Amino acid sequence: xxxxxxxxxxxxxxxxxxLEKEGAKRQRPLWASTGTKDPAYSDVLYVxxxxxxNTVNTVPPATLKALLDHGQSDLTIERELDASQALIDxxxxxxxxxxxxxxxxxxxxxxxxEDAYNSLLDTIGRKRAQYVDDLKDLAEPVRSAVKxxxxxxxxxxxxxxxPTFWTQDVNAFDEITNRLGWLGLPEKQFAFLPELTAFRKKxxxxxxxxxxxxxxxxxxxxxxxxxxxxxxxxxxxxxQIIDTTNPDEILARLEGxxxxxxxxxxxxxxxxxxxxxxxxxxxxxxxxxLGINDIGKHFVAITDPGxxxxxxxxEKGFSQTFLAPADVGGRYSVFTTFGLVPGAVIGVxxxxxxxxxxxxxxxxxxxxxxxxxxxxVLGIILGTAALQGSNKLTFIAEGYAKPLVPWMEQLIAExxxxxxxxxxxxxxxxxxSLVNYGNDRIFxxxxxxxxxxxxxxxxxxxxxxxxxxxLDEALDLGREFYKWEYATAIACAMLDVNAFDxxxxxxxxxxxxxxxxxxxxxxxxxNGEVIWENDxxxxxxxxxxxxxxxxxxxxxxxxxxxxxxxxxxxxxNAYLPRTETVEAKLxxxxxxxxxxxxxxxxxxxxxxxxxxxxxxHKGGFPGGVFFILTEDPKQDVAIPGEGMSFATxxxxxxxxxxxxxxxxxxxxxxxxxxxxxxxxxx
Numbered sequence: 001x002x003x004x005x006x007x008x009x010x011x012x013x014x015x016x017x018x019l020e021k022e023g024a025k026r027q028r029p030l031w032a033s034t035g036t037k038d039p040a041y042s043d044v045l046y047v048x049x050x051x052x053x054n055t056v057n058t059v060p061p062a063t064l065k066a067l068l069d070h071g072q073s074d075l076t077i078e079r080e081l082d083a084s085q086a087l088i089d090x091x092x093x094x095x096x097x098x099x100x101x102x103x104x105x106x107x108x109x110x111x112x113x114e115d116a117y118n119s120l121l122d123t124i125g126r127k128r129a130q131y132v133d134d135l136k137d138l139a140e141p142v143r144s145a146v147k148x149x150x151x152x153x154x155x156x157x158x159x160x161x162x163p164t165f166w167t168q169d170v171n172a173f174d175e176i177t178n179r180l181g182w183l184g185l186p187e188k189q190f191a192f193l194p195e196l197t198a199f200r201k202k203x204x205x206x207x208x209x210x211x212x213x214x215x216x217x218x219x220x221x222x223x224x225x226x227x228x229x230x231x232x233x234x235x236x237x238x239x240q241i242i243d244t245t246n247p248d249e250i251l252a253r254l255e256g257x258x259x260x261x262x263x264x265x266x267x268x269x270x271x272x273x274x275x276x277x278x279x280x281x282x283x284x285x286x287x288x289x290l291g292i293n294d295i296g297k298h299f300v301a302i303t304d305p306g307x308x309x310x311x312x313x314x315e316k317g318f319s320q321t322f323l324a325p326a327d328v329g330g331r332y333s334v335f336t337t338f339g340l341v342p343g344a345v346i347g348v349x350x351x352x353x354x355x356x357x358x359x360x361x362x363x364x365x366x367x368x369x370x371x372x373x374x375x376x377v378l379g380i381i382l383g384t385a386a387l388q389g390s391n392k393l394t395f396i397a398e399g400y401a402k403p404l405v406p407w408m409e410q411l412i413a414e415x416x417x418x419x420x421x422x423x424x425x426x427x428x429x430x431x432x433s434l435v436n437y438g439n440d441r442i443f444x445x446x447x448x449x450x451x452x453x454x455x456x457x458x459x460x461x462x463x464x465x466x467x468x469x470x471l472d473e474a475l476d477l478g479r480e481f482y483k484w485e486y487a488t489a490i491a492c493a494m495l496d497v498n499a500f501d502x503x504x505x506x507x508x509x510x511x512x513x514x515x516x517x518x519x520x521x522x523x524x525x526x527n528g529e530v531i532w533e534n535d536x537x538x539x540x541x542x543x544x545x546x547x548x549x550x551x552x553x554x555x556x557x558x559x560x561x562x563x564x565x566x567x568x569x570x571x572x573n574a575y576l577p578r579t580e581t582v583e584a585k586l587x588x589x590x591x592x593x594x595x596x597x598x599x600x601x602x603x604x605x606x607x608x609x610x611x612x613x614x615x616x617h618k619g620g621f622p623g624g625v626f627f628i629l630t631e632d633p634k635q636d637v638a639i640p641g642e643g644m645s646f647a648t649x650x651x652x653x654x655x656x657x658x659x660x661x662x663x664x665x666x667x668x669x670x671x672x673x674x675x676x677x678x679x680x681x682x
Contacts, residue, residue, distance in 0.1 A: 001084045004029060004052055004077050030056040035063045044071045052077035136465045138385055138442075145380045145494070150370040158489065159183060159366055167498045179500035181327030182485055185335045186357035186478075193351060196344035199320065203237070203345055206297065208263045211239045211345050212253075214279040215267030215338075217414075217611030218330030219302070221407040222481070223267075223342035228403040229474050230348040237263070239346045242279050243608045245650040247637040249577035250282070259286060263345065265300045266318075267338055269330045271307025274509070275607055278649060281640045284316075302337045329500050330611075331411045334481045349475060356478030364486050375483045379490025381467055382442075386416070386423050386495060390442040390465065391621060392569065392600045394426040396456065399448035400474045402428070408484055410612035415488050415499040417616025423491065424569060424616060426600050430591040431455065434462045436598045440567055446471065446480075504618035504660065508610055512656035520643055525651055528658070531669070532556055536676035541628075541658055541669035553671065557593075557681045560625055560669060564597040568623030571613070575606035575630045575654040585678040592682035597625075607653045614657070618664040626661055626668035629678075630654045 007029050010016060016024070034046035034057055042048065043066045047057055051073060059067065091098050132139040149155075157165045163176040203211075213223045220243045227239040240253050264283050268276045287295040296317030303309040304326050313321045322337040333339060335357060343350055362368075364375045371377065382393065393412065395405045405427040416422040437459075443466045445456050460466050471480065492499035519525050532539040537553045544563055550556045564570060570593050576582050583603075590601045604613050606628075617624060636647040654670060661668040671681070 001077055001079075001081060002088060004055070005081065026054060028054045028056050030058065032058050033060070034058070035060040048072045048074075049076050051075055134460060134466045134468060135381065136463055138381065138388065138390070138465050141384050141388065142377075142381050145384050146370055146377060149376065149380060153366075154490070154493070155364070155366045155368075155370070155373065155376060165493050166500075167496065169498070172498050172501065176498060176500055178327050179329045179332070181325045182329075182332040182335065184361055185325075185328065186354045186361050186482060189335055189340065189354055190351075190358075192340065193354075196340055196350060199341070200344045200347065203263060206263075208237055208261055210257050210262040211237050211265060211342070212242055212262065212283070213239065213265045213267055213342050214242045214276050214283065215265075215302075216243050216273050216275050216608070217410055218333045219267035219269060219273070219276070219338050221331075221410055221612075222334040222339035223265075225403045225407050225477065226339070226343045226348050227346055229400040229477060230343070230346075230353070232347045236347045237345055239342060243275070243611075244578060244605065245275055245278065245607055245646045245653065246575065246577045246605075246633065247635055247646040247650075248633045249579065250279070250637065250646065251635055252577060252579060254286075259290060259298075260292070262298060263300065264298055265302060265342055265345070266309065266313070267302040267342075268307070268309050269304050269324065269333070269338070271303045271309035271312075274512075274649075278639045278642065278646065281642070282637065282646075285640045300341070302341055331414055332485050332500075334407070334485075352475045353478035356475050357482040360479040360482040360486075364482075375486030376490055378467065378483060379487035380494065382412075382423060382487060383491035383494030385442045385465065386421070386491065389440055389567070391422065392424050392426060392438075392441045394429060394437075394441055394443045394600070395446065396443060396452050397446040397448075398451050400477070401446035401448050401471055401480075404446065404477055404480060406612075407481075411484060411488050412491075413613040413616040413620070414502050414505070414611075416492050416495060416497055417613070417620030418497050418501070418503065419619065420621055421495045421497055422616045422620030423495075424600065424602070424620070425613070426602055428587070428603070429601060430587055430594065432591065432594050434458065436594050437462070437464065438566070438599065441600075443467070445469065502615045504615050504664070505611060507618065507663075508614060508653075508656055508660045511659050512653050515652040515656050516644065516649065519648060519652060525648065525655060527655060527672075528670075535674060536680060537674055538672045539669050540672070542662055542667050544667070553676050553680055554682055556669075556671070557627065558596060560627070560667070561593050561596040563667065564599045564625050565623055567621075568625060569600040569602065570597055571617055571624050571626040572601065572603045573606055573609060573617075573626055573628045573654075573657060574603065575628065575650050575657075577633075578605040578608070582678070589678055589682050606657065607650065610653065610657065617666065618660050622665070624666055626666060627681075628654055628658050628668060628670040629673065629681075630670060631673040 011026055031046065031050050034050070036043050036045050044063065047059060047063065047067050048071055050057060052075060088098065135142060154165065161177045161180045163173040166176060213220050220241045223239065224241045242250060242253065244250065266276060266280050284295065287298060297319045299316070299318045301309050301313035301318050301321040302324060305323050310321055322341050324333060324336040324338055328336050340350060360375065364373055385391065395408070397405050409425040409427050412423050412425045441464055443459055443464055445452065445466055445468045447468060447470045456466060489499050515525060528540045530538055530540060531543045532547055532550060539556060544560065546559050547556065550559055561570060572586060572590065574586055586603055590603055593601045602613060617626065630651060633647045636645045638645050639649065658668055658670045
């Protein structure tokens, strides 16, 4: 209090008054580190008692939280001045030399600050050295690229929605400028939280215990991440994703679910996604078969304004329709209604998630030093690596970071994989000998508990570049969502590709539609030319030398795996049920193929991956060898009103996938399993 009085005397002096008239600015007293150490005192003691005009109080997070909860904002610093002066005066009477104490504190404080500063410099030096060491040969090109980015003010161009940042194709300009609404979006979404909270209470009030999201790609992947990582442990609503046309998988996910206590969230940006519409028709028929009158109360729609889904939701009496901003593309939509509504349903701490994302956004703005912009630097690392041939981005993730990678997979592959360029994201690849890794690899280590530290150390020691990102809590996923969106946009600009279109995804949809129309006309699907067959399996696609000598389906697979050229990779496109059992068997197949080809092996479940890595398969860099796996389902389910079943639709998608790959000059075969199982493929 007395220090504040001294301050007031200083700024009211004749000398300062004259300076102030000439434009001098007032300095303000700053009360530093005002957390309460003694629990016997109020936890806001050194805030409530130091409120004064033109003062600054720097508080630790716990004190700030307490202040927001029960702090006072009355002007208190000029109260009880006489008592304060009397207390100071009494110190002399008791032999206490306040001047000596403050001089000693000042001297000790300077030493401590100096030591802390030197320690900070040492830490920065060590981290910089580690950073350079981790990036290996990429370190200097990345440093140069960051400098070039600053000179080109690329962050300013990004926030100005400059389409030439990505392409010189004027035909793409309108689409790009209408796909950048994700920039700065987390901050805007705080205002949406009360509506989401009210919706959550409404859902709870209706007694729902289960929920399904019917959606593909960006409409389903973010909700899946949240359901696997951010759901409260006790109680809550169980959320599952239907992003498949495989009847065995759909029926497995419905097993044990009480539909009378289930909410169905229908998510489609375009409103016309074929897989989503098929699932909607099927689920609606399930409710009709149960004899439920008010079916609409079980359904919610998420879509863009003016879509056919919005109209259908209104006509069918859906309980609610949430509209998403039209200027945010599907794979960048985690902080729109597509991500936040399902998150609200399952009880995610959306306030905390948005706060993490907002902090990432603030660090990405044009006023931030380029070298201190994590999203920019990450994007430059990825772009530089891809330009130098390290375009196989291999993720090694721990704990709650693992479910994030399939979301990243779509974001990176679908954004970058076009015009013969791109970055191949590799998720959950089985651990293998380092000799099976080529020099086209760059690793991203998402560290949670450190269980993979030894593996990462070996990878670094072998000379591979590694980007290490530490997550301290699950809500840090909010930060990573935004940072990777930003980084992907930057990396795509470095590759000169439009990060916001997906031309080959549409190509695959068109071919699939042709196949289903053929089915409806002929009564059967046209599979194409058989290039190999026995009682184990039948194979369609691109024939290569030596195939005629293969006796078993395993020999066929080995032959094609050995045909992978340097810089290439293998894609396992499995139109099979995405269950733990099937995935475990496919992981064993991946491990075997990795040993044979000594090249990356990716795994995607169809049609899910068609809205993700499928774009890169057809439009990205060449060299991929693709195994499309199909089988007859154990059970089949009709799609109401479509004149075909889910199995037929999925088979048409697989046939279309093969045709789209071969049209784009990819080496691909479709293996339809008969008596063989996945284990027979290796």
